[in-house]
Amino acid sequence: MSQNESSISFDFTDRAKKVKLEAIGAHVYYDDNHVLKDINMIVRENTITALIGPSGCGKSTFLRLFNRMNDYIDSFQLSGQVLIDSQDIYERNVNVENLRKNVGMVFQKPNPFPKSIFENVAFGMRIRGISKKTELEGIVEDALKNAVLWDEVKDRLQKPALSLSGGQQQRLCIARVLAVKPTVLLMDEPASALDPIATAKIEELINVLKEQYTILIVTHNMQQASRISDKTAFFYQGQLIEYEATRDIFINPRKDLTERYITGRFG
Amino acid sequence: MKIHEKIIVLFLWMCSSITVLTTALIIWILVKESVAFFEHVSIIDFLTDLEWTPLFSAKKYGILPLLTGTLLCTLISIFVALPIGISIAFYLSEYAPDRLRSILKPTLEILAAIPTVVYGFFALTVVTPFLKDFIPGLNTFNAFSAGLVMGIMIIPMISSLCEDAIRAVPDSLRQASYSMGSTVFQTSFKVLLPAASSGIIVSIILAVSRALGETMIVSIAAGQQPNLTLNPFETVETITSYIVQVSMGDVPQGSIEFQTIFAAGLTLFIFTFFLNNLSHLIRRKYQEKYE
Amino acid sequence: MNREIRNKVFDIGFRIFGIFSTFLGVILIAIFISSIVQAGFSKIDWNFLTGLPSRFADHAGILTAWTGSLWILALSAIIGIPVGVGAAIFFEEYAPKNSLTRILEINLTNLAGVPSVIYGILGLELFVRSFKMGSSLLAGACTLSLLILPIVIVATREALRAVPQSIRQASFSMGATKWQTIWHQILPASAGGIATGVILALSRAVGEAAPVIVIGALAYVPFVAESPLDDFTVLPIQIFNWVTRPDPEFIVNASAGIIVLLSITFLLNGIAVYLRYRWQKKMKW
Structure with a gap:
């Protein structure tokens, strides 16, 4: 456990930060399937929050509440409130496209578009009507630099994105999201399909991104959760069992269930 | 949805409805003209007659x-x-x-x-x-x-x-x-x-x-x-x-x-x-x- | 032991029969094409390609026929591709999954199975007579567009379906609308597959004779069509016309005509196969 203590930069000024994301009494149903039960949770600005729990516990569904990607599931039903910057994002007049510009998402498997590296990063601007080459070039370069990919791809921006390695592809997906300047990043097991070296790079990147973004990250990897996150939420069977500072959860969980999960006795 | 996107979807919908229209028209045309045909030729003859000679002078309409x-x-x-x-x-x-x-x-x-x-x-x-x-x-x-x-x-x-x-x-x-x-x-x-x-x-x-x-x-x-x-x-x-x-x-x-x-x-x-x-x-x- | 040998014999016997069956078609094509080339190749010259039709086998050329076929190819592409691809996008990306869609689905398989000659009857009543297009290129192309519509739709849907869901998710999560996702991501990613299907469909349209005969395209057209409203003939009709003449000289003409028709068909199919190959190679997610 000593490695955890050294690598966590626990934020003692936590309470001073602004509330960014909020779920208030959130229930989610897929038909008769009650997948999230009365979730109440507050996430503060510029923090990393890890969502952990066994498969099917609802953590991914919870993550996708914040960019409304669950909307594509026909039987999806939500009650309760989900707020970003105190604004209910499920209200009728919310523009989902603009919401998603503000809330970027990185998926489990790298999913670059089958286009060039440049076009991948430029896509977010293109669909918002920006097509001036010089403007795009500047934004693409910045985004790639922020995703720590620039040096590796600057000479081959026109090459297909699918020619990159898995880790590079995932950083490209992050760059693609950063290019539209969101404030929230949702990450759904972003490193689970990558090798250890690529994973380390992604984690390093996430740590830097924290300065500017509020990050929610789903992970199966307890080590990863303890390495990178400020707070950790443990989900089990659709319920939020425990939500505390990461250090507390890993060293001194309050619930027996949490401890059993973290120590690998189930899951 | 933006207005131009609605127009596109309308166009796509029209394209897909052409497939239904085609079937409907095929059936409609075949049935309509056949009805006219069967006003002159008894359907019994059509189904039972053993000869098909509509282009001859002695016309028989057995299919x-x-x-x-x-x-x-x-x-x-x-x-x-x-x-x-x-x-x-x-x-x-x-x-x-x-x-x-x-x-x-x-x-x-x-x-x-x-x-x-x-x-x-x-x-x-x-x-x-x-x-x-x-x-x-x-x-x-x-x-x-x-x-x-x-x-x-x-x-x-x-x-x-x-x-x-x-x-x-x-x-x-x-x-x-x-x-x-x-x-x-x-x-x-x-x-x-x-x-x-x-x-x-x-x-x-x-x-x-x-x-x-x-x-x-x-x-x-x-x-x-x-x-x-x-x-x-x-x-x-x-x-x-x-x-x-x-x-x-x-x-x-x-x-x-x-x-x-x-x-x-x-x-x-x-x-x-x-x-x-x-x-x-x-x-x-x-x-x-x-x- | 006896049984073992028997099993072995059946196994090897069927293997041989399978190889025989598979190559039977290939061999028949080879025999057939070589016999046609022998019969007709010498006939193909400048006069044949640029000659107008004639009652005399010697003078008869296929200028009006092959230009008519090219007209039909182009017009069917212009009419059939947008409608077919549009319908496929609607079916695949927009149509709600309900019982109405299921009926559309059944309807589509039905259309694909309607005999081509029935499409001719439809074209005759609808385009030639009701829309007063006459037996023009336009009427022919409209008829053939309807004929190839199911093929284009099925191929396009397959290509759209081959684009992984993760691409759609990525695009939506970037805040793209549905149409932006289709236009910027799904269509480019499936373009190779769509093009393959479309070209195969067009090759079918070029080879069709029955529906164009039924709408009244003529065997004897003494001029090259200059507008979509002109009368026309196509290569398959010209070939059919020659085949049905008793004079053996016309059989030579028919062979030569077939060589030209097959060249067009095989060229289109070759392009389609090449595009599919390239697309499959490129699209490895």
Whole structure:
């Protein structure tokens, strides 16, 4: 456990930060399937929050509440409130496209578009009507630099994105999201399909991104959760069992269930 | 949704509704004109009369000669295509090495790409003269050559549909069979054939439907003389070749002679419509089974 | 032991029969094409390609026929591709999954199975007579567009379906609308597959004779069509016309015509196969 203590930069000024994301009494149903039960949770600005729990516990569904990607599931039903910057994002007049510009998402498997590296990063601007080459070039370069990919791809921006390695592809997906300047990043097991070296790079990147973004990250990897996150939420069977500072959860969980999960006795 | 996006979706919706409109119009036109036709000709005569001579002065409107001609050619073609098509399917899916398969499949597709008028030419100028050496009294225009060549034409259709059906059988069945010491042949015909049977039946139905509607091969090679016969070496006329015959001639549109093509067309359409729906039904059933 | 040998014999026997069956078609094509080339190749010369039709086999050319076929090819592409691809996009990306869609689905398989000669009857009543297009190129192209519509739709849907869901998710999560996702991501990613299907469909349209005969395209057209409203003929009709003449000289003409028709068909199919190959290679997710 000593490695955890050294690598966590626990934020003692936590309470001073602004509330960014909020779920208030959130229930989610897929038909008769009650997948999230009365979730109440507050996430503060510029923090990393890890969502952990066994498969099917609802953590991914919870993550996708914040960019409304669950909307594509026909039987999806939500009650309760989900707020970003105190604004209910499920209200009728919310523009989902603009919401998603503000809330970027990185998926489990790298999913670059089958286009060039440049076009991948430029896509977010293109669909918002920006097509001036010089403007795009500047934004693409910045985004790639922020995703720590620039040096590796600057000479081959026109090459297909699918020619990159898995880790590079995932950083490209992050760059693609950063290019539209969101404030929230949702990450759904972003490193689970990558090798250890690529994973380390992604984690390093996430740590830097924290300065500017509020990050929610789903992970199966307890080590990863303890390495990178400020707070950790443990989900089990659709319920939020425990939500505390990461250090507390890993060293001194309050619930027996949490401890059993973290120590690998189930899951 | 933005307004221009709504317009695009409207356009897409219109495109898709054309498919429904097409079916509706086909049925509407065939039925409307056939109704007009049956005001002059009794439907009993149409179904029972043994002669079809609407273009002669002594007019008879019995569809049976055209129907037997159509069915005769179809039957011959299926007899040719079915054993060969199924054998190809099993060979490609169970025997052939992947590399060979990847070469053979596109080659077979060439057969499907050849225009039917070319097949008709083949039947008339190559197959019939060749067969005449073996079959004395073979008519220059005959159902046999037409059916034979039509069979060659539908081989790729049967083989590719059957192959899909065979490949859809889960590998676990194959492994179970091989682990019991079965040969590839035994696995193919005792395990895979029954398991893929509905898919294979679908392929046969679709092939029959295709053969019923085939026009140019029969127009060229089977002749244009409605004969009530089941002798494959005789000249026959099919529904489709009759429609072509009328279209090529100078029958005035709107006349009763001309209306015959709608009644004939409706008869053909009923057959193919029934078969196509049947195949769809069976396919739905067996898809459910595997899901 | 006896049984074992029997099994072996059946196994090998069927393998041989399978190989025989598979190559039967290939061999027949080869025989057939070589016999046609022998019969007709010498006939193909400048006069044949640029000659107008004639009652005399010697003078008869296929200028009007092949230009008519090219017209039909182009017009069917212009009419058939947008409608077919549009319908496929609607079916695949927009149509709600309900019983109405199931009916559309059944309807589509039905359309694909309607005999081509019936499409001719539809074209005759709808385009030639109701829309007063006459037996023009436009009427022919409209008829053939309807004929190839199911093929285009099925191929396009397959290509759209081959684009992985993760691409759609990525695009939506970037805040793209549905149409932006289709236009910027799904269509480019499936373009190869769509093009393959479309070209195969067009090759079918070029080879069709029956529906164009039924709508009244003529065998004898003494001029090259200059506008979509002109009368026309196509290669398959010209070939059919020659095949049905008793004079053996016309059989030579028919062979030559077939060589030209097959060249067009095989060229289109070759392009389609090449595009599919390239697309499959490129699209490895």
